[in-house]
Amino acid sequence: MLRGSTLVRHGLVFLGLTVVLLLLTSFVFDAYTNYNVTEVAILAISAAGLTVLTGINGQVSLGHGALMMIGAYTTSVLLTWHPDLPLILMLVASIATTGIAGAIVGIAGARLRGPYLAGATLALAVALPQVPSHFASIFGGNQGLSVPTPTPPPFLGANFTQEEWLAWIALAAGVITFFVLANLVRGATGRRFRMVRDNEVAARLAGVDVARTQILAYVISAACAGLAGSLFAYWVTRTSPSGFTLNLSLSLLTAIVIGGLGSLVGAVVGSFILVYLPVWTGGFASSLNLSSNVANNVPLAIYGIVLIVAILVFPRGIAGGFASILRGATRVLGPSRRSPALPTAPETPSQ
Amino acid sequence: MSAQTPDETPVVLEVTGIDVHFEGVIALDGVSLTVRANQIVGVIGPNGAGKTTLFNAVSRFVTPAAGTITYHGHSLLDLPTWRLAHLGIARTLQGLGLWPTLTVLENVIAGAPSRTPLAADMLAFPSADRRTRTLREEAMANLVELGVADRAGAYPGALPHGVQKRVIIARALMARPSLLLLDEPASGLSATDVNQLIELLGSLRSRMAIALVEHHVDMVMAVSDTITVLNLGQVIASGPPEAIRANSEVANAYLGQTVAHA
Numbered sequence: 001m002l003r004g005s006t007l008v009r010h011g012l013v014f015l016g017l018t019v020v021l022l023l024l025t026s027f028v029f030d031a032y033t034n035y036n037v038t039e040v041a042i043l044a045i046s047a048a049g050l051t052v053l054t055g056i057n058g059q060v061s062l063g064h065g066a067l068m069m070i071g072a073y074t075t076s077v078l079l080t081w082h083p084d085l086p087l088i089l090m091l092v093a094s095i096a097t098t099g100i101a102g103a104i105v106g107i108a109g110a111r112l113r114g115p116y117l118a119g120a121t122l123a124l125a126v127a128l129p130q131v132p133s134h135f136a137s138i139f140g141g142n143q144g145l146s147v148p149t150p151t152p153p154p155f156l157g158a159n160f161t162q163e164e165w166l167a168w169i170a171l172a173a174g175v176i177t178f179f180v181l182a183n184l185v186r187g188a189t190g191r192r193f194r195m196v197r198d199n200e201v202a203a204r205l206a207g208v209d210v211a212r213t214q215i216l217a218y219v220i221s222a223a224c225a226g227l228a229g230s231l232f233a234y235w236v237t238r239t240s241p242s243g244f245t246l247n248l249s250l251s252l253l254t255a256i257v258i259g260g261l262g263s264l265v266g267a268v269v270g271s272f273i274l275v276y277l278p279v280w281t282g283g284f285a286s287s288l289n290l291s292s293n294v295a296n297n298v299p300l301a302i303y304g305i306v307l308i309v310a311i312l313v314f315p316r317g318i319a320g321g322f323a324s325i326l327r328g329a330t331r332v333l334g335p336s337r338r339s340p341a342l343p344t345a346p347e348t349p350s351q
Numbered sequence: 352m353s354a355q356t357p358d359e360t361p362v363v364l365e366v367t368g369i370d371v372h373f374e375g376v377i378a379l380d381g382v383s384l385t386v387r388a389n390q391i392v393g394v395i396g397p398n399g400a401g402k403t404t405l406f407n408a409v410s411r412f413v414t415p416a417a418g419t420i421t422y423h424g425h426s427l428l429d430l431p432t433w434r435l436a437h438l439g440i441a442r443t444l445q446g447l448g449l450w451p452t453l454t455v456l457e458n459v460i461a462g463a464p465s466r467t468p469l470a471a472d473m474l475a476f477p478s479a480d481r482r483t484r485t486l487r488e489e490a491m492a493n494l495v496e497l498g499v500a501d502r503a504g505a506y507p508g509a510l511p512h513g514v515q516k517r518v519i520i521a522r523a524l525m526a527r528p529s530l531l532l533l534d535e536p537a538s539g540l541s542a543t544d545v546n547q548l549i550e551l552l553g554s555l556r557s558r559m560a561i562a563l564v565e566h567h568v569d570m571v572m573a574v575s576d577t578i579t580v581l582n583l584g585q586v587i588a589s590g591p592p593e594a595i596r597a598n599s600e601v602a603n604a605y606l607g608q609t610v611a612h613a
Binding site: 005006007010011180183184186187188189190191192194195198199201202203204205206207208209210216 | 410412431432433434435436437441442444448449450451452453457460461462463464465467469472473474475476477479480482483522526
């Protein structure tokens with residue numbers, strides 16, 4: 001009974017993951033690593049939401065940075081009004097406002113397909129960062145709003161740093177998000193998302209309300225972006241329009257494509273690359289003693305090369321590529337009694 | 352084929368005098384069709400006669416300009432397509448419409464009009480697990496009935512056409528239909544497969560009403576209790592297979608053409 005339970009199985013996996021991650025941040029990582037790991041967790045939350053929307057439900061969003069912005073500003077504005085509000089309340093409020101925004105985008109999205117939806121969400125990504133400068137009294141204009149770094153509760157001891165605490169919060173939020181999304185993707189809801197992605201006509205005939213399913217995918221995806229946005233505000237400590245340019249939306253989309261479209265693990269891999277590639281290539285570039293205007297562009301060039309190579313070598317993304325290698329290895333090493341895993345990328349839809 | 356007295360079983364689907372126009376082109380003109388419980392109704396006609404359009408009107412993909420469509424006495428015209436499966440109307444598609452990224456078993460499970468609550472799904476409640484298990488067992492039973500249970504773990508793209516055709520019927524049965532609409536179930540099948548299909552439909556009729564659109568005239572003649580012949584959007588004949596075979600207008604409009612094609 002217990003062994004067959006998804007709740008117990010997923011619950012134990014994710015609980016173990018949480019413990020390992022929290023121990024790593026406190027005993028292995030230095031402050032700089034914790035700072036980077038926090039960013040990976042934040043981007044992974046947002047990218048995972050985008051994976052559900054784009055990879056699993058087949059709706060493109062070029063505006064996920066804008067949705068993160070809604071989450072970040074919800075937290076920042078509320079903290080400006082009431083600096084003492086607890087962090088958990090900020091996270092929940094940001095999820096709620098962004099989820100509502102996602103429902104609105106989703107209702108429009110349910111009527112738009114492919115390039116039209118991409119265009120509409122692109123407009124959102126471009127237009128939303130203009131809003132704060134028009135309502136400067138609320139949103140602080142281009143300067144933005146400052147956000148206090150959360151302080152760790154006293155029982156964790158005097159040596160427990162703010163970086164550690166924020167890393168704990170971001171990682172815990174990330175693990176919970178992935179737990180929920182993994183259950184969802186695996187269950188009936190995830191199946192409906194894929195049915196709509198691959199063949200809308202057949203999905204309707206099988207009793208799926210396509211519009212409702214697409215809106216639901218948008219709300220879930222936006223809620224993740226809202227949570228990520230709220231954490232992002234705490235991480236940057238200042239929320240301003242410049243943090244949520246089109247670049248952020250495109251980076252998220254790049255992350256899920258490199259990582260493996262439709263794979264939650266891919267969202268983590270992609271976010272990791274997004275954060276660490278510039279760190280590593282930056283170190284590499286400065287070791288070459290190049291002039292600064294060349295050295296500054298080396299990370300960007302390498303990022304482009306990695307993107308191209310990743311897509312050429314792993315058409316299903318890095319996570320998808322490793323999954324195939326693993327499957328190949330298990331086939332060579334011995335027969336597997338497990339049913340074949342789902343492919344991680346959508347194939348050509350029929351009809 | 353008239354095992355029961357089909358004229359006395361309740362009417363499941365009643366289409367009366369529907370007109371469907373596509374930007375001035377008349378696709379259906381005053382078409383009527385009655386399907387009773389435990390009855391198999393065949394719809395035949397040359398290409399472009401409006402057979403699939405008739406199914407599309409019943410499936411609510413197109414809305415007729417005039418006429419009524421009722422199911423167990425209730426109008427379908429106010430309902431969206433997706434509601435029909437929940438009411439027990441299942442339909443297969445001519446183009447198969449299997450989901451390429453789902454396994455055969457998952458494709459069949461997907462045919463069950465499911466409503467797992469979102470929260471149960473997200474938090475992996477035991478109720479969601481139980482429902483998955485039940486659906487899995489039912490889907491396997493359907494695959495066994497269709498004789499393709501050994502392909503449950505395969506992806507549809509890798510399967511022969513005949514197997515895919517069986518999978519889509521297994522999927523349609525997941526809705527536990529009281530009305531099964533089959534769009535060209537025999538197309539592309541071998542003679543052996545067609546015979547097995549005829550046998551299958553014969554066994555399914557005790558559980559449901561079946562309407563099928565088909566080019567394979569011999570197959571339709573063999574399984575149907577009544578046949579409706581469409582030509583250029585109009586019903587040109589309707590009746591038992593023997594009467595249709597003897598009808599000279601049908602022979603001119605349709606059967607002659609089939610011979611010409613063959």
